[in-house]
Amino acid sequence: MLRTHTCGELRISDVNKTVSLTGWVQRTRDKGSLLWIDLRDRYGITQLFLEEGKTDASVLTAARGIGREFVLKVQGIVVERISKNDKLATGDIEIKITSIEILNSSKVPPFTIEENTDGGDDLRMKYRYLDLRRNSVRENLMLRHKMAQQTRIYLDGLNFIEVETPVLIKSTPEGARDFVVPSRMNPGEFYALPQSPQTFKQLLMVSGFDRYYQIVKCFRDEDLRADRQPEFTQIDCEMAFITQEDILHTFEGLVRHLFKHVKGIDMPSVPHMTYADAMNFYGSDKPDTRFEMKFKELTSVAQGKGFPVFDGAELVAGICATGCAEYTRKQLDELTEFVKKPQIGAKGLVYVQCKSDGTFKSSVDKFYSADDLKKWASHFDAQPGDLLLILSGEKAKTQKALGELRLKMGDLLGLRDKNKFSALWVVDFPLLEWNEETNLPTGQAGRWHAMHHPFTSPKPGDLSLLDSDPGKVRANAYDMVINGTEVGGGSIRIHDRATQQLMFTKLGFSDEEAKKQFGFLMDAFEFGAPPHGGIAFGFDRLCSLFGGADSIRDFIAFPKNNSGRDMMIDTPSTISQEQLKELSISVNDLKK
Ligand code: ASP
Numbered sequence: 001m002l003r004t005h006t007c008g009e010l011r012i013s014d015v016n017k018t019v020s021l022t023g024w025v026q027r028t029r030d031k032g033s034l035l036w037i038d039l040r041d042r043y044g045i046t047q048l049f050l051e052e053g054k055t056d057a058s059v060l061t062a063a064r065g066i067g068r069e070f071v072l073k074v075q076g077i078v079v080e081r082i083s084k085n086d087k088l089a090t091g092d093i094e095i096k097i098t099s100i101e102i103l104n105s106s107k108v109p110p111f112t113i114e115e116n117t118d119g120g121d122d123l124r125m126k127y128r129y130l131d132l133r134r135n136s137v138r139e140n141l142m143l144r145h146k147m148a149q150q151t152r153i154y155l156d157g158l159n160f161i162e163v164e165t166p167v168l169i170k171s172t173p174e175g176a177r178d179f180v181v182p183s184r185m186n187p188g189e190f191y192a193l194p195q196s197p198q199t200f201k202q203l204l205m206v207s208g209f210d211r212y213y214q215i216v217k218c219f220r221d222e223d224l225r226a227d228r229q230p231e232f233t234q235i236d237c238e239m240a241f242i243t244q245e246d247i248l249h250t251f252e253g254l255v256r257h258l259f260k261h262v263k264g265i266d267m268p269s270v271p272h273m274t275y276a277d278a279m280n281f282y283g284s285d286k287p288d289t290r291f292e293m294k295f296k297e298l299t300s301v302a303q304g305k306g307f308p309v310f311d312g313a314e315l316v317a318g319i320c321a322t323g324c325a326e327y328t329r330k331q332l333d334e335l336t337e338f339v340k341k342p343q344i345g346a347k348g349l350v351y352v353q354c355k356s357d358g359t360f361k362s363s364v365d366k367f368y369s370a371d372d373l374k375k376w377a378s379h380f381d382a383q384p385g386d387l388l389l390i391l392s393g394e395k396a397k398t399q400k401a402l403g404e405l406r407l408k409m410g411d412l413l414g415l416r417d418k419n420k421f422s423a424l425w426v427v428d429f430p431l432l433e434w435n436e437e438t439n440l441p442t443g444q445a446g447r448w449h450a451m452h453h454p455f456t457s458p459k460p461g462d463l464s465l466l467d468s469d470p471g472k473v474r475a476n477a478y479d480m481v482i483n484g485t486e487v488g489g490g491s492i493r494i495h496d497r498a499t500q501q502l503m504f505t506k507l508g509f510s511d512e513e514a515k516k517q518f519g520f521l522m523d524a525f526e527f528g529a530p531p532h533g534g535i536a537f538g539f540d541r542l543c544s545l546f547g548g549a550d551s552i553r554d555f556i557a558f559p560k561n562n563s564g565r566d567m568m569i570d571t572p573s574t575i576s577q578e579q580l581k582e583l584s585i586s587v588n589d590l591k592k
Pocket of ligand 1: 195196197198237490491534535
């Protein structure tokens, strides 16, 4: 190599060694008689210095011609620094330069390559290769590398086989839109990019692979949010001859292995919570369990006292915010405004301040006596100094709104510490959910959708409800939730043709349609399909969670922006008339 050491390597024990270093110029400081250069590579920064009268004049001249981000090869002697820098691993030493070779020059970068860069998002996306020179972004990718390595170590140790599945496939129904690719050789026909390798991994179980995994790119054409990218990566897994408990046990093991080997954290075993409990106590199927603040239902306690809002409600429920009784009018108004925002959707907020002198003050004093409020407080186990926040209305909507309020209070009270991790399994999801907005081919408004996907098996005991009360059927489906984020989800699958066919019928597929789209899978089920199930983890999301960040973008080397655009290579982009013609796509069909 052109270097003897990296820029992060030299220590006091290396003093007097003659070394060669290569790297980028972080900055230079010219004090006239002395000149310093900070040289950076991915391993660290080393300080170089040159001295008027002592350093060769031609070397000094060369050094004075360099600027930020020039690429250098230098030679010199390691010396002990007079003023040491304890923030730098190499801060005890510096290099007395004897020669400088400029390997390449650099234009002035469009933003500073420093922790607190002056570059905005768009600029950094356009010059992503420069952004990747910044420590924090590089460290995120190193964390990602470690996560992938440790995932492979764990799964390989359990006999999982990594198998690649195709990228040019046909539509998989994971609930999002497909990205499609026109086929030149089959005019008018298209491939779809996989939303996940779901059907392939199931077929691998039919083939007898028994334990499969893949760290794999998936594609979903959805509206983007901070934690979504059109292409993203899953740790995709499937096992045969297992029960749901086996899957939960195996993949709880994976997550604990990652915490242990990537973050040095010993995670306790992961508790299970039913979907019903998650909704009833946290108003969310992905509760943040870093803090308690569980919902308490107040419906029967609070009704019948003449307060029309509560009397007409399907659910009255609330949370107890510890130590918040002294919230000011302004703070309480802000909370009311918060729950009334359209995305939260509550009509108003009722509060009860449990004063430290044992008295109560509420926004419904007109309807409820001190005795009533005392009863509520004991229902909540509230102590003097606590604040009760209560919502009411239709059950599902109230739960959701109260869930948002709970998270807001968690934020306000500093209970959502990024360095604390709380994982749980949410189990017993409903099999189906009703969607008003999609129609059946017959024109009938609304239809049942698979909550996870159509290959998920119903709980055997609930099968009889499929006709009478489809919304009540529970699935053998589970999600892993960490700190209120769904990091993975999966299910035990259907593995016989008749049940799979029945499922498609319930979802409104005609026999013909089901056969056309998924005939290959149902055929395979007739050739000795073993019982099987699996899970997929959102790898980008898992990495951002481990890295303590909200967005997955900085854990992806070359991400897209919120409009699905890669600002650096400037795509999506038009293609030539020639290419369009070859693909049998009529130019007139296109906007641009
Ligand atoms: N294919 C599913 C998904 O992408 C995961 C699974 O059921 O294994 O969410």
